[in-house]
Structures are given as structure tokens and as C-alpha cells.
Amino acid sequence: MNAEIICVGTELLLGDILNTNAQFLSRELAELGISVLHQHVIGDNVQRLRDLVREAKERSELLVFSGGLGPTEDDLTKETVAEAFGDTLQFDEEEWQKIVDFFARTNRRPTPNNRKQAMVPVKGRKLPNAHGTAPGAWFEDENGHCAVLMPGVPREMKAMWAEQIRPRLEAGQNCTIRSRTLRVLGGESSIASKVGELFDSENPTVAIYCKVGESEIRVTAREPDEPSAEAACDAAVARLRQRLGDNAYDVDVPGLEYTVVRILREQGLHASTAESCTGGLIAEKLTNVPGSSEVFGYGFVTYAEAAKTALLGVDPALIERFNVVSGPVAAAMALGAQRASGAELAVGITGIAGPGGALPGKPVGTVYLAGTDGRSGKVWVMRLTLGGYRERSIIRTRAALYALDMLRRMALGVDVPDAVLTTPDCLDQPEALDF
Amino acid sequence: MNAEIICVGTELLLGDILNTNAQFLSRELAELGISVLHQHVIGDNVQRLRDLVREAKERSELLVFSGGLGPTEDDLTKETVAEAFGDTLQFDEEEWQKIVDFFARTNRRPTPNNRKQAMVPVKGRKLPNAHGTAPGAWFEDENGHCAVLMPGVPREMKAMWAEQIRPRLEAGQNCTIRSRTLRVLGGESSIASKVGELFDSENPTVAIYCKVGESEIRVTAREPDEPSAEAACDAAVARLRQRLGDNAYDVDVPGLEYTVVRILREQGLHASTAESCTGGLIAEKLTNVPGSSEVFGYGFVTYAEAAKTALLGVDPALIERFNVVSGPVAAAMALGAQRASGAELAVGITGIAGPGGALPGKPVGTVYLAGTDGRSGKVWVMRLTLGGYRERSIIRTRAALYALDMLRRMALGVDVPDAVLTTPDCLDQPEALDF
Structure with missing residues (x-):
């Protein structure tokens, strides 16, 4: 028709x-x-x-x-x-x-x-x-x-x-049509390289939509009745998830923060945030989810160096030695937020959102993200290079997405790809985090 | 054509x-x-x-x-x-x-x-x-x-x-066309009641576009040359501003946070935020403006009651007596943020963004906003009723807009309409703020 x-x-x-x-x-x-x-x-x-x-x-x-x-x-x-x-x-x-x-x-x-x-x-x-x-x-x-x-x-x-x-x-049309939307971290081309041939399927159809830092994959099945349409969708989503691994984070949710809040609630966990370059964006996203007050109580927007010291206990000597945009400072921020809030999980983030502020060896878009899990004593630190995206708001949005994903992975107890795994006493030898 | x-x-x-x-x-x-x-x-x-x-x-x-x-x-x-x-x-x-x-x-x-x-x-x-x-x-x-x-x-x-x-x-067309966009707080109908007949003008044309909590008025002039087109725009904008008063906050800016950061920079002032219901949105908006680090250093996302006490020094007895969503608590948050940050200006905000959480006499959308100006010793407290907008994110966006506007008005030293004016010792008689 x-x-x-x-x-x-x-x-x-x-x-x-x-x-x-x-x-x-x-x-x-x-x-x-x-x-x-x-x-x-x-x-x-x-x-x-x-x-x-x-x-x-x-x-x-x-x-x-x-x-x-x-x-x-x-x-x-x-x-x-x-x-x-x-x-x-x-x-x-x-x-x-x-x-x-x-x-x-x-x-x-x-x-x-x-x-x-x-x-x-x-x-x-x-x-x-x-x-x-x-x-x-x-x-x-x-x-x-x-x-x-x-x-x-x-x-x-x-x-x-x-x-x-x-x-x-x-x-x-004498049929029932049902859809599911799978959300996946990563861009269209990296996803297509893993599941591209599924996009040729005629029923269910599989279509991909690009978002900032992530993609939606929409599966649509046409079957004689509702149970078989639902089943066909579920089977296609399962196939996609198998190929995409844990980058495929949820089905039929508006965004990653909804998944993070759900997992934290399910596990009875709490999260705290210490934000510099994202300036409150991670907290804002988490608290936009209804019911988030059960899992999120304390957010620190430490935009100034003095705020990092006053609110999170970041040693000014650490900032002096490694610069405020560095792995050691991100780790100190996460550990400080965890200590000040009593939450099991915390993330710290510091970076250069631009347009100004570039440093030697640290161009605009350089972001350090750290996460700490008080239950396991694990601390993760990673360096992100988001400068290719130019726009300040896009660099911030992508950085926040990485931070939310770190919270998700810590809550689930799975590995954080591309991050260095260390322990809460990592600040005794901070040079190891200066990468 | x-x-x-x-x-x-x-x-x-x-x-x-x-x-x-x-x-x-x-x-x-x-x-x-x-x-x-x-x-x-x-x-x-x-x-x-x-x-x-x-x-x-x-x-x-x-x-x-x-x-x-x-x-x-x-x-x-x-x-x-x-x-x-x-x-x-x-x-x-x-x-x-x-x-x-x-x-x-x-x-x-x-x-x-x-x-x-x-x-x-x-x-x-x-x-x-x-x-x-x-x-x-x-x-x-x-x-x-x-x-x-x-x-x-x-x-x-x-x-x-x-x-x-x-x-x-x-x-x-043998002419030069130039435009200006005036941004005005308030909805289309309240603006139209003040300047409606200007919308009939043929040159410059005047058109209004609704946004959340504010409107854009676009003025477009067609004149033989650039200086006269610019002058015609400026004259029309001046006429609009005269009728609209200080709700018309700026020309050709992406949003109110840009105006706030500009005014703070011009005046060498600093702002701090203590957010509950907006969950970091005000800080996020301010820090999305390039150069905001000169004027914003400390943001507190105190989503939990304990966070309000630990980070901002809000007396638990005050929360107990008036409820956490109340004028006295908003004032205590603003004063606490100012004290903890050393900024001249601070805002505190607490409310019910929904969908749950309604209280007797305080439906979803009830928000208390307080601002404090350390230079003049002025404290402003207001109650907002934003429940008509239903969606959580819209209630939060509108609440943040009011907070940004309070910062703007305090920085400019102009009156804050619909707010109660008091002093930093207002918490000695908190019942006066329980409205």
C-alpha cells in the first residue's frame, strides 16, 4: 500500500x-x-x-x-x-x-x-x-x-x-505489528560491523538510528497474532544482544540514566557524582528519572579548583603536580564524593569541554573519568578523547554518557573497557594514573 | 515571489x-x-x-x-x-x-x-x-x-x-534584510497583551515563537542598505523592550544562562547553586556557557535531606518543622551555598517535580526558590506553582529558568517580582517564610 x-x-x-x-x-x-x-x-x-x-x-x-x-x-x-x-x-x-x-x-x-x-x-x-x-x-x-x-x-x-x-x-493488513527499541552505546559504524547483516532481515525488520554517543536499534515484527509478534521481537533482540555484548544496555527506555537508576534500585545501591567539566549534567540526568531520590542523594559540582579541595578533599598539591585535568585528580574526586556522601558508588570527572582551555598534550575534549565501588574496593580510571566532536555541549553529553555507563558497569560488577583498574589507595602512587 | x-x-x-x-x-x-x-x-x-x-x-x-x-x-x-x-x-x-x-x-x-x-x-x-x-x-x-x-x-x-x-x-530584491531576536520571559499570551499590535507591522516584521517558560520575538527589517536595516531593527527592539520591561532579558543569545554569565562577568560577581528538585540543571546550564568558570565555582546537588544538612548546614529541625519543600528550607539552602562557596550570589531551590511526592497543600509542581545577595544583604524567597505543566522535565526546566532569572535580577540589583524580600537573619523567624 x-x-x-x-x-x-x-x-x-x-x-x-x-x-x-x-x-x-x-x-x-x-x-x-x-x-x-x-x-x-x-x-x-x-x-x-x-x-x-x-x-x-x-x-x-x-x-x-x-x-x-x-x-x-x-x-x-x-x-x-x-x-x-x-x-x-x-x-x-x-x-x-x-x-x-x-x-x-x-x-x-x-x-x-x-x-x-x-x-x-x-x-x-x-x-x-x-x-x-x-x-x-x-x-x-x-x-x-x-x-x-x-x-x-x-x-x-x-x-x-x-x-x-x-x-x-x-x-x-490481517496481522499484528510489535516493536522493541534496543539501546546500544557506540556509533552506527561500529554497531553495523557486528550486526550489519541483520539489517537486511525482512521480518522482523531491524533499523538503526544514531544518537549522541549511542544508537537505537528498532526491531519490528509482523505476525498473525500478538504473542507471536512479541516472541519474534524478543528473539531478534536476544540475537542482537548476544552479538553486541554489554554495550547493548536496555530495551524500551528513554536513555541510559533510566537503566542506571533501575539497576541501582534493584540492587539497593546509591551513587554520588563529582563533576567538573560536565558541570552537573550527570546529576541532572539521574535526577530527571522519577524515583531517583532512592538512589541518588549527593552531587558535587566542583567547577573551581578550590571547590574540589573544599568539598571533595582533593589535595591542592595533587592538582599542582598533575594539573586539574588528570587521572589522579579524577580519582581523588570520585573517592572524595564517595567519602562525603556515604554512597557505595561514585564517579569523578574532569576535562576540557572547550572551546578554550587546551593544554600541552591535552587538547579540547580530553576528559578523565574515575569510578569507585566501595563494596569491592575497585577504582577505575580512564582517559577519554572527545575532541573530534567540537561542540562543547556534545563533548559534555558524551562525557556524561561514559560516566553513567561506568556507574552501570560498577553496579553490575562487570568490566569497564579501556579503563585502568586500581584500588582506593591509588593516590599513594598517583603517577601511575598520569596517562 | x-x-x-x-x-x-x-x-x-x-x-x-x-x-x-x-x-x-x-x-x-x-x-x-x-x-x-x-x-x-x-x-x-x-x-x-x-x-x-x-x-x-x-x-x-x-x-x-x-x-x-x-x-x-x-x-x-x-x-x-x-x-x-x-x-x-x-x-x-x-x-x-x-x-x-x-x-x-x-x-x-x-x-x-x-x-x-x-x-x-x-x-x-x-x-x-x-x-x-x-x-x-x-x-x-x-x-x-x-x-x-x-x-x-x-x-x-x-x-x-x-x-x-x-x-x-x-x-x-534590491534591499538588505537584517534580524534581531529578543528573548522575553513569559508566555505568548502575556506578551501579546503588551505588544500585540506591533505584530501587525509590515516593516520591520515582528514574529513571536514560544519556548518553555519564555518566548523569542524576532524582528526583521528590509531597508535599502545595511545601516538603515540595522537601525530599524534596533529601533523596533527598543520599542519592544520599553513595553515589556525587564522581562525582555537579552538580544541574540541562545538562552538566559548566557545573559546571566555575561552580567556576572561584567560585574565581577560569582554565583553558587543549591539544588534539590532541579538536580543540577541550573549548574549544568551555567557551566554550558563558555567562560563560565570565571563566575561559577561551586554547585551543590543536595537531593537527600541529609545532603542539605551535611553540605549546606540546613538545620534538620527546620526540615522537620516546615517540610523539606518549604520557603525556610529554600532560604537556608541559598544561605548555606553562599557561605560554603564564598560567592556573592546564591540560589536555593526545593520542590516537587513529580510525578509522585505531592503533599497536602503542596501539589506536584510546587517549588520554593530563594536567592541571596551578599553585597546588599537582601534575601528573596518565592513560591512557584508549576503543576499545570505536568511533565517532570518541563517543571524542572521552568524552575531552573526562574532561578537563573533571580540570579540575573540580583546581579542587576532590580526587584524580583512575586518574591518576598527579607534578610540573612530570616531564619530566626522562619514561620514568616512558610507561605
């Missing part, structure tokens, strides 16, 4: 807002196995809309609209599409009452214009809007070509799509 | 990436006074591309392409557009040499396919690409209709647009 996505709205044509609806709908349609031939954005011009619908309808069996359902006189999308699909509109008392009630809840009254929003297809069907005033509409012509009209507000559109439209399209 | 934007790329049709190019180009064209009639996204299908170009060319004088200039055989955008504009392509030795050099710098060799990228218009002109391999192209037909082809990579596209295309379009 072919589809076209048509977003209606002057604010899109003016660039006032970013068209996230088109991406959402494209991903969803791809997952359903429906090919999107064309995405369109147009304004409230009836003649151009009429021409577009006529053309698109010839090329494609499904037209998916968002926007154009507003109460103003310019909003003629519903009327125009109805005409093209040989349908008409009628006033719907039930929808009108919902609009009246919606306004009453926010202490307002609908205007006569809002009555337009209560007009619904005569032959097609209305799509109730649980999150806003404008109902959507579903039109179908004698050849089985369909047009689906949804509101432009992303929250309303996504809810209508998930609750009313996607299930109907799935049913039309 | 009318224009259409045509983005070519299967990854857009699959929803793998978000189409930020279309928004960028729409805003730029709107600023140039060029109406965008239609945005399109299509794949690498020659017949559909040919049909689209023929149609769009009839409707619009300017077609702006991004993407489709890659080295693979599917990428036939340049060939197809050349044909539609009555032009042909020829191999360009200079562009080829640049491609060869580009590969050499990254230790790779171009493939024979890359030669395609060195093909340039015979009648039209090539547009050199300073940031990548694929040059762009400019075609023009006998009616003066133009097509501009740019790479799809946003960084390459934006540079080519700014350096080569926008200046030519501006020159064609």
Missing part, C-alpha cells in the same frame, strides 16, 4: 514550528509496511488543496492529514477532502456537546465558528478527539482509497493515531 | 530523521519576503521527481532543494532538475580535485561514483561546498524561474545557504 502525508498549516510554511508530525507518521507507516511516497506541507488555500488531493489520491491508496481542522473560516480541509472523496458533512450534536463541555471546563464559551468543528462525514466516519475539541474524520471512496484527517496538535494527533487509526490499518 | 521547498531523501520518508532543513529554509524565505506555497519530501524516484519539478515550476518562481546530491546511482536530482530547466551537466576538474583532496584528508579514496558529484551545470552555475564533497547547483530557465540545489546535511546546507544563496536572493 502507498501513502502520502499531508500537513496543513501556515505556521509550518512560515517555519514557525518544526514538523515533528511528519516524522512520527512516516515512522509509524513504515512500521506498518506502508510506503510513504510523498510528504506535503501546504497552507489554507482551497484550490491548491483540491489539486493536491486529486493528484495524491491517484498515486496513493491512503492520504494521512494532520492540521486544518481549526474553527476559523480558512480551515476548509475537511470540506475539501469530503468533496474529493464523494462525501458530505453533517452537524453532529454529540460532538458539539463535547466541544461545549470542553470550553466550560476551561471557563470559556465556544464561538459560532466552533460549530464547524462538529461537522462530521455522512458516509465516512468521525474520529472522536479525546484530548481536544476537533474530531478527526475518515473518508473512503468507491475504490477503497482512504483519507484520514487528524488535528495538528502533536499530542492530539498521536493519541488519535494510536487509539483509532493504527489499529484499523493493522486490522486491514 | 513564490517558492517551494523540495527535500529529497528516503530517510525522511521513512521517518528516520527529522526534517529540520524545511523549517530553516521556510523561516529564511519568510524573512526574505518570499512566500512558500508548498514543502515537499520525496524519495529517489526519477519519474515522480520529474512530475513534481514540472508542476512546482509552473506554480512558483523559485524551487529550493536539499538532498539528492549523493554519489550513488539513485541520486538523480541534479540530472532531473537540469533537464527540466533546459540545462545539461559537465564534469568540473576543479570540483573533482576538491573531492579527491577531501577524501585524502580523511585517509580515504573517492570511488568512481563520486565523479558524479563533480558534475556541474553548463548554463547555470555551481555552488562550491566549503563543508563537504557535493557542490550545489543553481539553474535558471528562460522565464527567470530558478532552482537551487543544496546538500541534505544540515551543516553543509546552512553554510551554502548563508554564504551563497541568501545574499543572491537579497540582491535580487
